[in-house]
Amino acid sequence: MKGAGNIIIKRAVNYFFLFLLSLLTLGPFLWLLIISLKVKGSVFAFPPINTLEELGFKNFLNVTTLFPVWQYFINTLILAIGGAVWQVILSALAGYPLARMEFPGKKIILVLLASILVLPGEANFIVNFITCYKLRLLDTFIGVILPSGITVFGIFIMRQAYILIPREFEDIARVDGCNEWQLWWKVMLPLTKPALATLAVYGFISFWNSFLWPLIVLQTPEKFPLSVALSYLQGTFASNFRVIAAALVLTILPVVILFYFFQQFFLESPLGGDK
Amino acid sequence: MKPSTRRAINQFSVAYSFLGLPLVFLLSFTFLPSFISSILSFFHYIPGVELKFVGFSNYKRMINDQLFWIALGNSLKYLIVVPLLQLIAFVVAVIVNQPLRGAGLIRTIIYLPVITSIVVVGILWRELLASEGLINRLLISFGIISSPISWLTNPSLALWAVMSVTIWKGIGYYMVIYLAGLRSISKEFKDAAVLDGASPWQLHWHITFPLLKPYFVLCTILSSISALKVFAEVYVLTPGGGVAHSTTTLLYYIYTTAFGPELDMGYGATIGIGLALLVAVVSFINFHFFREGGWKYYN
Numbered sequence: 001m002k003g004a005g006n007i008i009i010k011r012a013v014n015y016f017f018l019f020l021l022s023l024l025t026l027g028p029f030l031w032l033l034i035i036s037l038k039v040k041g042s043v044f045a046f047p048p049i050n051t052l053e054e055l056g057f058k059n060f061l062n063v064t065t066l067f068p069v070w071q072y073f074i075n076t077l078i079l080a081i082g083g084a085v086w087q088v089i090l091s092a093l094a095g096y097p098l099a100r101m102e103f104p105g106k107k108i109i110l111v112l113l114a115s116i117l118v119l120p121g122e123a124n125f126i127v128n129f130i131t132c133y134k135l136r137l138l139d140t141f142i143g144v145i146l147p148s149g150i151t152v153f154g155i156f157i158m159r160q161a162y163i164l165i166p167r168e169f170e171d172i173a174r175v176d177g178c179n180e181w182q183l184w185w186k187v188m189l190p191l192t193k194p195a196l197a198t199l200a201v202y203g204f205i206s207f208w209n210s211f212l213w214p215l216i217v218l219q220t221p222e223k224f225p226l227s228v229a230l231s232y233l234q235g236t237f238a239s240n241f242r243v244i245a246a247a248l249v250l251t252i253l254p255v256v257i258l259f260y261f262f263q264q265f266f267l268e269s270p271l272g273g274d275k
Numbered sequence: 276m277k278p279s280t281r282r283a284i285n286q287f288s289v290a291y292s293f294l295g296l297p298l299v300f301l302l303s304f305t306f307l308p309s310f311i312s313s314i315l316s317f318f319h320y321i322p323g324v325e326l327k328f329v330g331f332s333n334y335k336r337m338i339n340d341q342l343f344w345i346a347l348g349n350s351l352k353y354l355i356v357v358p359l360l361q362l363i364a365f366v367v368a369v370i371v372n373q374p375l376r377g378a379g380l381i382r383t384i385i386y387l388p389v390i391t392s393i394v395v396v397g398i399l400w401r402e403l404l405a406s407e408g409l410i411n412r413l414l415i416s417f418g419i420i421s422s423p424i425s426w427l428t429n430p431s432l433a434l435w436a437v438m439s440v441t442i443w444k445g446i447g448y449y450m451v452i453y454l455a456g457l458r459s460i461s462k463e464f465k466d467a468a469v470l471d472g473a474s475p476w477q478l479h480w481h482i483t484f485p486l487l488k489p490y491f492v493l494c495t496i497l498s499s500i501s502a503l504k505v506f507a508e509v510y511v512l513t514p515g516g517g518v519a520h521s522t523t524t525l526l527y528y529i530y531t532t533a534f535g536p537e538l539d540m541g542y543g544a545t546i547g548i549g550l551a552l553l554v555a556v557v558s559f560i561n562f563h564f565f566r567e568g569g570w571k572y573y574n
Contacts, residue, residue: 094297097290097291103290121308122529124309124312130320211392212506216530230394252392
């Protein structure tokens with residue numbers, strides 16, 4: 001029974017590897033969770049906790065009194081929802097004619113979109129900052145959201161969704177007397193709901209996590225989203241990591257909940273997240 | 276007017292009424308800035324203070340700027356992340372692709388760092404890597420080291436520590452791409468190879484690797500670009516760009532030049548052009564290298 005023994009050993013090695021991997025990934029998150037709940041003893045204690053009596057929710061209360069974490073939370077929520085909606089609108093509009101119409105300039109636009117992937121965009125944020133400065137959009141949420149709504153990824157996801165709609169839907173709607181906009185709004189757009197949802201979730205998470213652009217555009221601390229506020233405050237509260245840990249947990253939580261419900265979007269259609 | 280012409284004009288106006296808004300934003304915030312920033316590199320520009328044409332002086336300054344060369348060196352070093360990250364992500368994908376109990380849950384777990392804000396990841400790892408932090412405690416208690424290591428403040432270690440955090444955060448992202456690749460390989464190929472007596476290793480070498488080549492190319496290019504554009508990890512883990520600029524990368528240097536106290540947007544844009552060229556060269560090498568590799572294989 002040499003073969004069976006081999007399979008068992010191979011299984012065991014695989015499981016050991018998987019266990020190690022999930023420990024390395026989950027370990028830091030678990031440590032963070034423990035510290036955020038730990039109300040007694042040192043942050044650096046090893047092992048992190050000895051008894052359950054060290055745990056409590058005091059840090060989560062402290063974090064709300066020590067700095068305006070709810071304000072940051074609401075700012076982040078506004079940016080994430082606004083950004084997701086804006087990205088969905090732009091992609092749903094641009095994808096439609098690119099998928100289902102023939103018109104002069106279509107090829108040029110498709111080439112333009114593809115070229116953006118290879119165009120040197122590394123210093124764009126400087127020019128975009130100047131644009132927002134001239135348009136008086138600095139230090140506003142609009143300034144954070146407006147320039148970031150166009151993504152090639154979003155437009156192509158929507159284009160693909162429109163392409164997959166059978167021709168018959170269009171024909172029936174035309175026979176019923178729909179004009180072009182009614183056709184889009186009443187027939188086509190509802191048929192792309194799964195793609196719209198995917199894009200909205202991706203957009204929400206990427207705006208929730210965005211850092212460099214809001215860091216540049218926003219100047220008043222009251223307007224900061226969590227990412228910028230945390231990087232700004234971690235120096236001030238460095239000695240009180242338990243409170244910071246509670247804030248970090250509050251920052252991760254909405255994304256993890258969203259991810260839990262929509263995980264098949266991420267695990268089955270790659271290329272959307274942050275690397 | 277012929278009906279067909281009228282329909283064409285109608286199609287045209289309808290198409291552009293959909294495309295108008297997206298095109299305006301595409302051009303003004305993504306497409307044109309690439310060109311404007313190369314124009315900006317010939318100016319000395321401080322918003323609201325000064326706008327002056329300076330010819331090539333920003334470029335001359337860049338060539339003589341020691342910090343630029345340090346940042347360039349660090350950005351190049353950062354590319355070491357690419358092969359390591361791709362190797363780990365691929366091996367992980369192969370393992371979690373097997374019909375093992377709990378593999379689905381583990382895929383979800385490994386993806387968690389990908390959806391976590393980089394600022395959260397940075398602050399968390401800064402604490403873990405602190406001299407009193409958990410990593411040092413663990414290493415000491417296992418007897419691997421005898422005294423705590425200053426991972427983030429030792430100039431010869433800091434960049435490596437920052438790079439490990441990038442790897443930790445990136446595994447899930449590339450794992451998902453490789454999983455999509457592994458699933459696209461038709462079972463018949465594998466069955467045929469097994470029937471022909473291929474060992475598991477031969478199966479990988481002759482079937483999986485060649486068929487996954489497009490995925491390796493894609494992942495390597497994506498991962499190289501994001502390694503060259505690393506910013507948040509440096510900003511959060513090593514404020515100020517590290518002791519003795521040990522973790523100052525090009526994008527971090529661009530940020531501090533354009534948005535630091537100097538507000539020197541022209542010079543920032545110039546370094547941006549340098550970074551853009553670097554990204555182009557590295558992407559080209561990636562493409563070329565993989566085409567060569569593939570070409571040789573198929574012959």
